[in-house]
Amino acid sequence: MPTIDVKELSLTFTTRDGPVHALSNINLSVQAGDFVSLIGPSGCGKTTLLRAIADLEQATSGSLLVNGVSPEEARLQRAYGYVFQAASLYPWRTIAKNIALPLEIMGIGRAEQQKRIKENLALVDLADFGKKYPWQLSGGMQQRASIARALAVEPNLLLMDEPFGALDEIVRDHLNEQLLSLWAKTNKTVVFVTHSIPEAVYLSTHIVVMSPRPGRIHEIITSDLPKDRPLNIRETPEFLALANRVREGLRAGHSEDVPV
Amino acid sequence: MADSITSRRTLEQALLLAAGALAILSALLNLVGGLHLIQLLASVGLVACVGITWKLVPATARWKCGFILFVVSTTAAYILLQPLAPGSEPEVAPHGTHYWLLAISAWLLAWASVEQFASVKTLSKVLTFFLRLLIPILFGAWLLLGWELTTRGLDVPQVLLPAPSVIAERFAMSTDILWADFKQTFLKAVLIGYAMGCGAGFLVALAIDRSPFLQRGLLPIGNLVSALPIVGVAPIMVMWFGFDWPSKAAVVIVMTFFPMLVNTVAGLSASSAMQRDLMQTYAASYWQSLFKLRLPEALPFIFNALKINSTLALIGAIVAEFFGTPIVGMGFRISTEVGRMNVDMVWAEIAVAAVAGSLFYGVLALIERLFTFWHPSMRQ
Amino acid sequence: MTGWREGKIFPILLVLATITVFWYVMAVVMNTPWQKDVYERAGTTDVSQTQFIKDTWSQERPVLPSPHQVAQEVWATTVEKKITSKRSLIYHAKITLSSSMLGFAMGTVLGILLAIAIVYNQALNKSLMPWIIASQTIPVLAIAPMIIVVLNAIGVQGLLPKAFISMYLSFFPIAVGMVKGLNSPETHHLDLMYTYSASASQSFWKLRLPSSLPYLFTSMKIAVAISLVGAIVAELPAGAVAGLGARLLAGSYYGQTIQIWSALVVASILAALLVTLIDLLGRFVNHRMGLSHG
Numbered sequence: 001m002p003t004i005d006v007k008e009l010s011l012t013f014t015t016r017d018g019p020v021h022a023l024s025n026i027n028l029s030v031q032a033g034d035f036v037s038l039i040g041p042s043g044c045g046k047t048t049l050l051r052a053i054a055d056l057e058q059a060t061s062g063s064l065l066v067n068g069v070s071p072e073e074a075r076l077q078r079a080y081g082y083v084f085q086a087a088s089l090y091p092w093r094t095i096a097k098n099i100a101l102p103l104e105i106m107g108i109g110r111a112e113q114q115k116r117i118k119e120n121l122a123l124v125d126l127a128d129f130g131k132k133y134p135w136q137l138s139g140g141m142q143q144r145a146s147i148a149r150a151l152a153v154e155p156n157l158l159l160m161d162e163p164f165g166a167l168d169e170i171v172r173d174h175l176n177e178q179l180l181s182l183w184a185k186t187n188k189t190v191v192f193v194t195h196s197i198p199e200a201v202y203l204s205t206h207i208v209v210m211s212p213r214p215g216r217i218h219e220i221i222t223s224d225l226p227k228d229r230p231l232n233i234r235e236t237p238e239f240l241a242l243a244n245r246v247r248e249g250l251r252a253g254h255s256e257d258v259p260v
Numbered sequence: 261m262a263d264s265i266t267s268r269r270t271l272e273q274a275l276l277l278a279a280g281a282l283a284i285l286s287a288l289l290n291l292v293g294g295l296h297l298i299q300l301l302a303s304v305g306l307v308a309c310v311g312i313t314w315k316l317v318p319a320t321a322r323w324k325c326g327f328i329l330f331v332v333s334t335t336a337a338y339i340l341l342q343p344l345a346p347g348s349e350p351e352v353a354p355h356g357t358h359y360w361l362l363a364i365s366a367w368l369l370a371w372a373s374v375e376q377f378a379s380v381k382t383l384s385k386v387l388t389f390f391l392r393l394l395i396p397i398l399f400g401a402w403l404l405l406g407w408e409l410t411t412r413g414l415d416v417p418q419v420l421l422p423a424p425s426v427i428a429e430r431f432a433m434s435t436d437i438l439w440a441d442f443k444q445t446f447l448k449a450v451l452i453g454y455a456m457g458c459g460a461g462f463l464v465a466l467a468i469d470r471s472p473f474l475q476r477g478l479l480p481i482g483n484l485v486s487a488l489p490i491v492g493v494a495p496i497m498v499m500w501f502g503f504d505w506p507s508k509a510a511v512v513i514v515m516t517f518f519p520m521l522v523n524t525v526a527g528l529s530a531s532s533a534m535q536r537d538l539m540q541t542y543a544a545s546y547w548q549s550l551f552k553l554r555l556p557e558a559l560p561f562i563f564n565a566l567k568i569n570s571t572l573a574l575i576g577a578i579v580a581e582f583f584g585t586p587i588v589g590m591g592f593r594i595s596t597e598v599g600r601m602n603v604d605m606v607w608a609e610i611a612v613a614a615v616a617g618s619l620f621y622g623v624l625a626l627i628e629r630l631f632t633f634w635h636p637s638m639r640q
Numbered sequence: 641m642t643g644w645r646e647g648k649i650f651p652i653l654l655v656l657a658t659i660t661v662f663w664y665v666m667a668v669v670m671n672t673p674w675q676k677d678v679y680e681r682a683g684t685t686d687v688s689q690t691q692f693i694k695d696t697w698s699q700e701r702p703v704l705p706s707p708h709q710v711a712q713e714v715w716a717t718t719v720e721k722k723i724t725s726k727r728s729l730i731y732h733a734k735i736t737l738s739s740s741m742l743g744f745a746m747g748t749v750l751g752i753l754l755a756i757a758i759v760y761n762q763a764l765n766k767s768l769m770p771w772i773i774a775s776q777t778i779p780v781l782a783i784a785p786m787i788i789v790v791l792n793a794i795g796v797q798g799l800l801p802k803a804f805i806s807m808y809l810s811f812f813p814i815a816v817g818m819v820k821g822l823n824s825p826e827t828h829h830l831d832l833m834y835t836y837s838a839s840a841s842q843s844f845w846k847l848r849l850p851s852s853l854p855y856l857f858t859s860m861k862i863a864v865a866i867s868l869v870g871a872i873v874a875e876l877p878a879g880a881v882a883g884l885g886a887r888l889l890a891g892s893y894y895g896q897t898i899q900i901w902s903a904l905v906v907a908s909i910l911a912a913l914l915v916t917l918i919d920l921l922g923r924f925v926n927h928r929m930g931l932s933h934g
Contacts (some may be wrong), residue, residue: 016383056831075837080877082835084828091848092929101846153836271761349910370762378763392766401765419793477651487865488908491781492884495892495900500670500703504873571776580780583892594782598789607787613782618774633872 001068002055003157003189004030011045011052021214022048026062028208028217035183035190037200038208039246040253045215046193047161053191054082066157078106080157081150085165087142089134089149096121096130099149106153120148123182130245137245140171144178151186158190164199176202177231184227188247197232197250201225201243209246211253218253219244227233279309286361293356300340303358305332307316309345313372326376329369330398336366337405337608363409370402421598422604431608438612446616448505449577452612455513458569460513461520462562469528470546480520490515494580503584511580516569523565527558560635563628571619574613641891660707664697667706671696674703705898729887729906735798735882737910739799740871743806744864750807751814751863752856758815759822759848760840769819776812781805784874802883802900803875809870810863821852850929857922872907884910 011023024067031037038046051057052064054217055071066074074080089098121127124144134142141161150158164172171200176199183190183203194200200207207221223242225233233239283306290300308331313325340363378397384389401602406426408418412424419425431438468474494511500509531554539549582592597605650916675696679687687695697706714729721728754772758765784805791801827849833843875885884907891900 015387030907054835056834064618075835078837080835082832084832086828088828088832090847090850091827105842107847111927202747209900227667274809313652315724366703375763378766390924393769395763395766396768396770399650401770420790433727473651474655475651477653477655480648480652482653484912484915487861488911489865489869489904491869491886491903492900492907495888496897496904498892499897575781579873582785582873582888595785598786601793603786603790610783610786 002006002027002029002065003032003067004191005065005068006049006053006061007063007083009047009049009052009064019209023052024214024216028220028255030189030191030206031246032167032189032240033187033215034162034206035192035204036208037194037204037207038193038210039197040210040215040250041212043215044210044253046210049210050159050161050191050193052191073126078102078153079155080159081144081149081153083143083158083160083163087134087146088145089140089142091134094112094131094133095126095137095145098134098145099130099152102153103147114152116152119204120152121145122183122196123151124148125178128217138171139167142165142174143167147179147182151182151188158188160190160194160198162195165194166255172199175252176218179203180229197246200246201239201246202229202234203233207242207246209249209253211250219249221249272372275368275375276310277397279372280307280370281364282361282365283307283310285367286358289358289361292539296358298339298363299359303337303362305361308335309333309369310344317356317378320583321593322376322480329376333366333370333373336362336369337402340366340409343404359413367402367406369517370373370398373625374398390531392456396451419601419603421605423500426604427607427611430604431611438608440588441590441593441609442612442616443478444505444586444588445581446509447576449508449514449580449589450573452457452505452518453509454569454573456509457513457516457573458520458566461517461565462524465518465521465524465528468525475525479525482518482525485518486522490518491576491579494576495583496582496586498583503586505589508577508580508585508589511576513574515572519568519572520562523561524558528554528563530554530561531557555587559632560628563624563632567621567624567628570624571617574617574620578613586640642676660913663704666703667702668693668696670703671699680863694744694917701895701897703897709898710905713898714905714908716933717902718906726882729884729902730904732882732884733888733906733910736868736875736885736907738870739802739866739874739883740806740867742799742809743803743870744867745805746803746809747810747863747867748814748860751811751859752818754815754816755822756844758819765819772812776816781870784870785876788874791855802871805874806867806870810867813859813862814856817855817862820854821855822848825851839841853929854904854926854928856924857918857925861915861918864918868907868911868914873897 006028009026010021012018013022019060026049026064028036028049031071040046047058052059053066053071055075063120064071067077067079069077081099090101093101099117099120100113103116106192108116117130118127121130124147126144126148129137129141129145134145139143147158147160147163156255164175167175180203190203192200192203201223205223207219207223209219209221210216211218221242225242262382266510269379283303287300287303287307290296290303313328316325340359343359375396377391380387380391381499382391407421408423408425412419412425422430458627468478471485490581494507497507497510499512501510521590528550535553536549539553544552578591578594581589582595585592594606594607597603597609676693678695679685696702698709702709717727717729721730723730723734725731745934754768779930787805787808788801791797791804828832829847829851831841833847838846862867870886872888875883876889884903887903888900891903
């Protein structure tokens with residue numbers, strides 16, 4: 001059973017200026033343990049697709065299954081962790097209390113909460129920062145905390161919406177590396193929205209190239225890079241060839257962009 | 261707003277069920293204790309209405325449900341008002357328990373109709389505007405109706421709370437007195453004091469604009485004074501400027517001066533450093549930069565002060581009249597009629613004050629819209 | 641260390657000093673006619689300039705009392721009088737304060753409850769909110785004497801009617817501010833709660849309520865000031881014998897200007913203290929919750 005199974009999915013927003021076809025005829029299957037990146041220009045619906053998987057948007061037609069059940073059931077089972085572009089930490093809670101937030105909501109006991117906070121803070125290298133407030137941390141550390149919070153739910157699926165988009169390149173490289181090792185350690189399934197080609201190629205097992213108006217999948221590229229990826233893999237010819245394919249795909253997606 | 265969807269469904273059901281039950285109970289009581297045919301018909305109508313709307317799928321028939329509930333509850337309200345009409349004999353209008361049950365039932369249905377209208381999702385501008393008017397009007401009308409029913413039906417003493425119809429009657433009978441009071445208090449004291457107070461606040465703000473030193477000194481004091489009970493200067497002003505309107509205008513001037521000063525100073529520093537740098541690169545003079553950049557940027561703040569002051573001015577003028585007036589004026593009328601226990605006249609005066617205050621504010625809000633349409637808070 | 645021109649203290653002191661000097665000058669100007677009258681009646685002719693100014697500053701019922709007269713009166717009626725004395729301003733201030741605080745507390749609770757209802761019910765939001773906003777443009781204070789007299793007529797007396805007016809005045813800013821505050825969480829924070837399948841009460845206690853606290857304290861500052869005004873005005877109608885408002889009214893009946901001014905000064909000090917207190921409380925809570933750090 002695929003972790004995410006999307007068939008013939010379309011999603012239309014009704015606005016004052018008429019319908020907007022955010023997603024049209026999407027077919028996508030994500031297997032357990034995959035790291036899938038959704039990449040495309042703004043307006044291609046990559047975030048909308050992610051939000052539909054998270055039950056934050058409802059599909060107009062087609063079918064969408066998460067862990068074999070509807071997105072709503074998956075949400076009620078707390079089957080996924082969601083990471084926003086902004087760290088979305090509550091400024092009035094310490095980092096540890098922020099990680100405790102979803103656990104409190106799920107009604108998990110104190111002792112178990114403490115255990116998970118400790119584990120996940122260690123996982124994102126923030127073990128000494130549990131007592132700090134979010135605003136006492138740098139942007140990169142905040143985003144790591146928000147990843148720890150998503151992991152604390154112990155989901156098998158991690159949904160990430162441009163989590164490093166607001167960070168500078170140096171921090172971003174560092175976090176990409178950490179995310180990759182985290183993924184290797186925990187064996188989670190990850191769906192990752194980005195608009196950076198190197199980031200998508202560096203992280204993913206599958207790269208979904210999307211194109212706008214209406215939002216659709218142009219091409220799904222399967223990466224043949226090894227699972228163990230040091231940062232300097234980005235200078236290898238294999239990496240560059242892959243990046244080039246993605247770039248070509250994005251460009252071709254754009255050239256289809258003719259008025260209907 | 262995912263967290264309110266589930267609760268609304270149960271709320272709607274509860275409203276309908278309660279209304280239906282009350283209407284049935286009312287009908288039974290009506291049958292038992294001396295038949296009152298029209299009111300019996302009304303309860304039957306309410307029950308039927310509950311049945312019909314219960315059958316409809318609310319999510320797809322919001323308009324239909326809302327409309328049915330609205331028409332039926334309004335008709336019931338009309339029927340309920342009949343026995344209260346001034347001419348009707350008390351024995352034809354028995355206000356038994358069934359009458360009140362019917363009233364509550366009709367009110368619950370009106371509430372249900374508002375629930376329906378409020379959850380209509382439409383993209384049409386016209387319909388949105390219509391709903392934005394209709395819903396509060398419905399609410400206000402039922403508030404008045406409830407007021408009328410309770411005061412009349414329960415025979416609440418006049419002194420305590422007169423019925424709206426009594427107030428309306430008194431209003432119609434004494435328009436000349438009300439007009440004279442309005443002229444004295446609003447057209448003279450409020451408007452003149454408001455213009456002078458706001459004008460002075462604005463000019464002083466401009467005057468200290470070039471001195472950051474003075475601003476640092478005046479702003480904290482101005483902020484503090486805005487929080488003080490300035491109305492208290494009223495007796496002093498009455499002593500200084502006599503009983504007639506100038507003393508009230510003086511109170512209004514003192515009350516409106518500081519909010520205007522503080523807001524204008526804040527507004528004049530609202531433009532960003534980048535925009536001021538741009539003016540600098542144009543080699544703009546102080547006045548050019550003031551008129552082309554800083555005053556427009558300050559407009560939202562200035563209008564904010566104008567709106568706050570419109571309320572303050574009315575309060576100031578009315579309260580100042582409690583300390584002594586010639587025998588005319590809204591505050592004077594309120595305090596003397598309260599003393600004579602003519603509460604309906606007091607309410608008529610309050611109605612005038614309310615309408616004047618709302619109109620004053622509304623006109624300012626309109627002008628604001630005209631001048632600051634570009635401001636983010638005004639865009640849709 | 642910044643220069644003395646940079647800080648706030650010096651400019652404030654300078655402005656205050658200017659006001660005081662201006663006040664003294666105005667006292668001389670405004671009290672001159674009466675003083676001349678007094679001399680004429682007494683037949684005094686050769687008064688030195690300094691004596692004349694001194695006299696204008698020490699009349700018994702001056703048109704404008706000089707600052708030190710007011711200060712002396714405040715001192716005499718607060719520190720030197722027993723608190724239980726009817727002539728002690730602390731006694732009067734306590735009466736006004738207790739009714740305004742009771743009203744303020746009731747208004748705050750009512751405002752918060754109303755805001756919660758409005759935020760969680762679309763129908764209430766659309767039907768009630770326009771009226772709440774409209775009612776702020778109505779001079780509510782004008783009803784104050786009527787409410788007092790009417791409640792008196794049905795036997796409700798003492799603290800409660802005045803507190804009722806303070807409540808009526810203070811619940812508006814609280815309700816409006818809290819509606820804003822409860823709606824202030826950003827979309828991604830609400831989305832986060834949704835992804836956790838949080839219940840309505842969970843997202844209220846864990847997200848909406850904490851985010852609304854800064855708004856609550858801002859509106860509480862406005863509400864506490866206006867609740868004091870409400871209590872003072874509520875003491876104006878005939879019948880009230882105690883409280884700062886009654887002091888104002890009595891002073892204006894008997895032309896006791898110094899008494900009016902000292903009551904005004906005490907009311908202002910009270911208002912300033914209350915607003916500062918709420919401000920400090922708000923700062924403390926915001927700081928503890930990290931909300932002052934963006």
